[in-house]
Amino acid sequence: MSKSFPSESAIFHKSTSEASQDKAASSPAKAPRQARGASFVELGALLEVIEQPASILSLDYEILACNAAYAAIYAEGEAILGRRCYQVTHGYQMPCDQAGESCPLKRCQETGQRQRVLHLHNTPLGQEHVDVEMNPVRNAAGELVAYLEIMHLVKEARASAGEGQGLVGRSAAFNQMLALIRRAAPAEISVLLLGESGTGKELVARAIHDASPRARGPFVTVECSGLSESLFESELFGHERGAFTGAIGRKKGLVEAARGGTLFLDEIGEIPLAQQVKLLRLIETGTYRTVGGIEPQHADFRLVCATHRHLQQQVEQGLFRQDLYYRISAFPVYLPRLAERQEDLALLVEALLKRIPGGEGVRMSAAALACLRHYAFPGNIRELRNLLERGVLLSDDGLIQPEHLPDAVREAKSGSSFTEQGPALNDLAQLPLMPLEELESAYLNAQLLSMQGDKRALAAALGISERTLYRKLQRPKN
Numbered sequence: 001m002s003k004s005f006p007s008e009s010a011i012f013h014k015s016t017s018e019a020s021q022d023k024a025a026s027s028p029a030k031a032p033r034q035a036r037g038a039s040f041v042e043l044g045a046l047l048e049v050i051e052q053p054a055s056i057l058s059l060d061y062e063i064l065a066c067n068a069a070y071a072a073i074y075a076e077g078e079a080i081l082g083r084r085c086y087q088v089t090h091g092y093q094m095p096c097d098q099a100g101e102s103c104p105l106k107r108c109q110e111t112g113q114r115q116r117v118l119h120l121h122n123t124p125l126g127q128e129h130v131d132v133e134m135n136p137v138r139n140a141a142g143e144l145v146a147y148l149e150i151m152h153l154v155k156e157a158r159a160s161a162g163e164g165q166g167l168v169g170r171s172a173a174f175n176q177m178l179a180l181i182r183r184a185a186p187a188e189i190s191v192l193l194l195g196e197s198g199t200g201k202e203l204v205a206r207a208i209h210d211a212s213p214r215a216r217g218p219f220v221t222v223e224c225s226g227l228s229e230s231l232f233e234s235e236l237f238g239h240e241r242g243a244f245t246g247a248i249g250r251k252k253g254l255v256e257a258a259r260g261g262t263l264f265l266d267e268i269g270e271i272p273l274a275q276q277v278k279l280l281r282l283i284e285t286g287t288y289r290t291v292g293g294i295e296p297q298h299a300d301f302r303l304v305c306a307t308h309r310h311l312q313q314q315v316e317q318g319l320f321r322q323d324l325y326y327r328i329s330a331f332p333v334y335l336p337r338l339a340e341r342q343e344d345l346a347l348l349v350e351a352l353l354k355r356i357p358g359g360e361g362v363r364m365s366a367a368a369l370a371c372l373r374h375y376a377f378p379g380n381i382r383e384l385r386n387l388l389e390r391g392v393l394l395s396d397d398g399l400i401q402p403e404h405l406p407d408a409v410r411e412a413k414s415g416s417s418f419t420e421q422g423p424a425l426n427d428l429a430q431l432p433l434m435p436l437e438e439l440e441s442a443y444l445n446a447q448l449l450s451m452q453g454d455k456r457a458l459a460a461a462l463g464i465s466e467r468t469l470y471r472k473l474q475r476p477k478n
């Protein structure tokens with residue numbers, strides 16, 4: 001299929017019903033053109049004032065008009081007016097809610113309010129995250145007549161293994177987290193990232209910074225677990241010359257370094273109680289004093305904190321100040337463990353291999369991937385990355401095999417039973433007896449829905465080729 005940019009006539013063609021409307025309105029004497037009587041073709045031109053891809057949808061999901069940015073992403077050289085939005089953006093044959101996804105149009109219809117939903121859309125770059133904004137459009141009588149849909153392309157994360165170093169993921173658990181990040185990033189609110197080691201807290205903190213109005217400012221990480229009591233103040237607030245023995249010059253603190261940007265306090269749960277009060281004062285007053293300094297200094301940063309600890313429990317045990325906890329946890333975001341993101345495993349492997357020196361062009365065999373699926377990954381994505389680095393060095397022919405994986409990972413597979421990881425055998429026994437081909441086809445279609453129709457990812461997860469998957473899916477139903 002051609003990926004060339006569609007011609008204007010292809011984008012802005014008229015549907016038959018509109019053509020007759022246009023005919024009636026074509027004589028200015030008979031039907032003066034007013035905004036209310038404007039054809040959807042003119043609406044298409046009006047949509048050009050919106051920078052993002054935008055379209056007007058009928059109450060019945062039909063694309064009535066769109067701007068060039070929308071066509072550039074979704075048309076792929078074909079006319080799209082008159083088609084249904086779910087066909088164009090997802091390749092579905094049914095509305096998103098019937099395909100197991102939340103449908104912003106449906107929600108907009110039910111609530112009468114603007115809706116925003118994170119979806120995975122087919123784009124020229126493959127499947128990508130899109131923040132869909134659906135606005136109700138009403139006539140003079142207040143009746144809902146259409147929808148204005150605006151697509152905010154998500155830059156904070158990728159749903160396919162492309163270039164770059166950012167967040168990658170597409171599983172439900174990841175998408176939930178991403179939706180929260182998108183909500184929090186543009187505001188100044190303090191975000192608290194809660195997640196085990198290696199779940200990507202630093203990467204998420206950076207994504208929040210990059211999507212915030214402070215993106216042009218600095219992003220400063222403070223590794224709180226590495227700060228001794230004596231270092232805490234001078235590192236954070238800086239010191240004046242002669243403030244203590246060895247302070248031979250003035251030193252800028254990390255708070256000053258973060259001016260106009262984001263201050264990321266990693267492992268905030270490790271800060272001793274005595275230092276917590278100093279941090280609290282900084283956050284509450286927005287001012288601080290350098291060590292040995294007299295004048296209060298104004299701080300200007302957006303705060304993002306992270307911890308792998310259960311901070312509320314630490315508060316109950318008297319190890320963490322309650323007032324500080326409330327200050328930093330205005331917007332908590334939970335980062336899922338890798339084990340909760342099984343669907344992302346194949347995608348992460350592909351993306352991380354591209355980021356590892358020497359990993360470009362290396363692949364993982366289906367058998368090795370099956371081993372990973374049985375492993376719990378206590379070290380989460382960092383452990384996966386380390387394991388891939390090792391695999392790249394051990395494999396000679398560009399294919400990582402089970403023997404290139406650490407023993408613990410290989411043993412997880414041989415030691416586990418189907419009931420541990422998959423559905424319980426008892427549950428399977430509840431299924432009605434049916435021909436094996438039908439069972440296979442029902443299973444594949446259900447998995448395909450849960451993976452938002454991504455056949456490539458499903459084939460990789462099943463360890464079969466895409467062609468084989470197509471064949472199995474296309475098996476005639478009788």
Ligand SMILES: Nc1ncnc2c1ncn2[C@@H]1O[C@H](COP(=O)(O)OP(=O)(O)OP(=O)(O)O)[C@@H](O)[C@H]1O
Nearest residue numbers: 166167168169196197198199200201202203381382
């Ligand atoms: N969603 C993701 N997509 C791609 N890479 C990721 C993702 N999440 C984490 N990583 C990678 O995993 C590694 C660990 O991530 P990171 O350092 O952000 O985790 P962390 O939670 O801050 O760990 P710790 O608590 O131990 O400091 C990094 O190499 C990072 O690039």
